[in-house]
Amino acid sequence: MASSEPQPANKQPHVLLIPYPAQGHVNPFLKLAKALHARGFHVTFVHTEYNHGRLLRARGAGAFDAGAEGFRFETIPDGLPPSDLDATQDIWALCEATRRTGPAAVRGLVERLNRTDGVPPVSCVVADGAMGYVVHVAKEMSLPAYLFFTHSGCGFVAYLNFDQLVKRGYVPFKDETFFTNGYLDTPVDWIADMLPGARLRDLPTFIRTTDPDDTMLTIIIKQCELDSPVADGILLNTFDDLERCSLDAIRARLPNTFTVGPLGPEVSPPSYLPSLTSSLWRDDDRCAAWLDGHGAEEDSKGSVVYVNFGSITVVTGEQMDEFAWGLAAAGCPFLWVVRPDTVRDAGGWALPKGFAEAVAGRGLTVGWCDQEAVLEHRATGGFLSHCGWNSTLESLRAGVPLLCWPFFSEQVTNCRYACEEWGVGLEMPREAGRREVEAAVRELMGAQGRGGTARRRAAEWKEKARAAVAPGGSSRVNLDRFIQEIARAKC
Ligand code: UDP
Numbered sequence: 001m002a003s004s005e006p007q008p009a010n011k012q013p014h015v016l017l018i019p020y021p022a023q024g025h026v027n028p029f030l031k032l033a034k035a036l037h038a039r040g041f042h043v044t045f046v047h048t049e050y051n052h053g054r055l056l057r058a059r060g061a062g063a064f065d066a067g068a069e070g071f072r073f074e075t076i077p078d079g080l081p082p083s084d085l086d087a088t089q090d091i092w093a094l095c096e097a098t099r100r101t102g103p104a105a106v107r108g109l110v111e112r113l114n115r116t117d118g119v120p121p122v123s124c125v126v127a128d129g130a131m132g133y134v135v136h137v138a139k140e141m142s143l144p145a146y147l148f149f150t151h152s153g154c155g156f157v158a159y160l161n162f163d164q165l166v167k168r169g170y171v172p173f174k175d176e177t178f179f180t181n182g183y184l185d186t187p188v189d190w191i192a193d194m195l196p197g198a199r200l201r202d203l204p205t206f207i208r209t210t211d212p213d214d215t216m217l218t219i220i221i222k223q224c225e226l227d228s229p230v231a232d233g234i235l236l237n238t239f240d241d242l243e244r245c246s247l248d249a250i251r252a253r254l255p256n257t258f259t260v261g262p263l264g265p266e267v268s269p270p271s272y273l274p275s276l277t278s279s280l281w282r283d284d285d286r287c288a289a290w291l292d293g294h295g296a297e298e299d300s301k302g303s304v305v306y307v308n309f310g311s312i313t314v315v316t317g318e319q320m321d322e323f324a325w326g327l328a329a330a331g332c333p334f335l336w337v338v339r340p341d342t343v344r345d346a347g348g349w350a351l352p353k354g355f356a357e358a359v360a361g362r363g364l365t366v367g368w369c370d371q372e373a374v375l376e377h378r379a380t381g382g383f384l385s386h387c388g389w390n391s392t393l394e395s396l397r398a399g400v401p402l403l404c405w406p407f408f409s410e411q412v413t414n415c416r417y418a419c420e421e422w423g424v425g426l427e428m429p430r431e432a433g434r435r436e437v438e439a440a441v442r443e444l445m446g447a448q449g450r451g452g453t454a455r456r457r458a459a460e461w462k463e464k465a466r467a468a469v470a471p472g473g474s475s476r477v478n479l480d481r482f483i484q485e486i487a488r489a490k491c
Pocket residue numbers: 022023024025027279308309310311312313337367368369370371372387388389390391392394
């Protein structure tokens with residue numbers, strides 16, 4: 001289909017999209033969903049009941065009202081006890097619970113949709129790679145099924161080697177001393193498709209376990225060995241120029257892999273179905289005006305360091321104090337996002353005494369922001385990030401260099417590639433105190449030295465990222481190919 005020409009309801013292809021219920025998954029899924037709707041698909045977008053409740057509280061009922069035909073929302077349970085907290089759920093428990101309760105819920109949902117008057121029968125399922133079990137449900141129901149992994153290609157290569165890491169005896173670790181005794185520096189040069197010099201510490205942190213039956217290890221191996229090969233195709237939010245070697249390795253195992261990223265405004269313009277947004281927290285609307293005030297003059301362009309650790313990272317109060325004082329000492333203006341659930345110490349966390357006075361007029365701390373807008377703003381010149389894949393890609397697309405402080409999962413892999421391969425990142429030590437934070441921020445924001453080099457490389461990647469999703473670009477061509485493939489799969 002080339003356009004959104006109206007079609008008789010029962011002839012319209014109907015795609016069911018099932019993201020893993022975390023912010024960094026729901027965001028790219030919603031963009032893909034809108035792009036499919038714009039191309040004439042009937043779309044059903046599936047949230048968990050928990051996230052549906054959070055979105056309702058953060059955004060109101062409008063977040064589910066497309067104001068257009070053929071875009072509907074449904075919910076499934078996540079298998080965890082009911083809760084109305086506004087916080088990221090435990091990733092381990094969620095993975096285990098969704099895998100246990102998801103199959104019956106998805107099957108029931110498809111059956112119900114197929115009985116609903118005025119709704120075309122489901123013709124294709126696109127599930128999160130982290131919900132790989134859906135592929136088997138779809139196959140039992142004779143439906144084409146695609147897996148959309150929302151992580152990086154380099155992270156995926158590492159995950160595809162988890163099975164080998166176990167077979168070769170690297171994982172599980174022999175005992176807990178292996179977390180700190182230098183074992184993480186063991187080279188893994190036999191993974192030919194990883195960057196030269198890669199070490200165990202550069203692989204997703206889920207290998208850091210002593211338990212042979214570890215939940216995440218087991219689930220990831222299943223996703224790679226049992227779920228992905230059964231899928232009709234794999235989608236990745238990346239682009240060929242950025243991750244060529246990783247993608248060659250992935251395609252050697254999973255040939256029908258579509259790179260469709262970066263899934264940004266070129267693929268899913270904010271003006272299309274604007275009421276449908278996916279942020280689980282409410283944006284603080286002071287950010288744009290504050291940034292305007294710090295980037296208006298030519299010499300203040302790119303002067304602000306933006307600090308955000310994504311939707312899952314949890315930091316101790318002590319670390320937050322060190323960040324606060326490091327930012328204060330670095331001297332540049334900063335926009336710092338401190339999610340309400342960032343610090344889970346008993347008693348919570350508050351900005352340290354004297355901090356507000358120390359940074360008066362040059363620091364804004366908010367609970368959540370429209371990150372893509374912040375990164376696009378001319379005042380933003382650097383991003384202190386946990387290197388979640390969306391954040392990394394959004395930063396590359398905006399041409400903003402990174403100060404990398406990875407927290408868990410494949411963030412460590414993204415950090416390694418950002419620093420060593422793409423040249424857009426500087427790494428900050430894990431145990432950085434205020435002095436290290438100050439020095440790293442100064443270096444990142446400096447016009448010369450490593451910060452200046454990273455800034456120039458980021459500007460180059462910005463052009464390449466945009467070219468990938470422009471007409472004729474690799475990701476645009478792949479998205480078209482994917483759309484044609486699933487449009488043919490009409491029931
Ligand atoms: N995000 C946002 N506002 C914030 C923090 C994050 O809009 O204040 C968005 C960000 O743009 C990205 C997603 O949330 O799309 C976070 O995903 P990422 O993969 O970077 O990290 P995760 O949260 O999964 O660790």
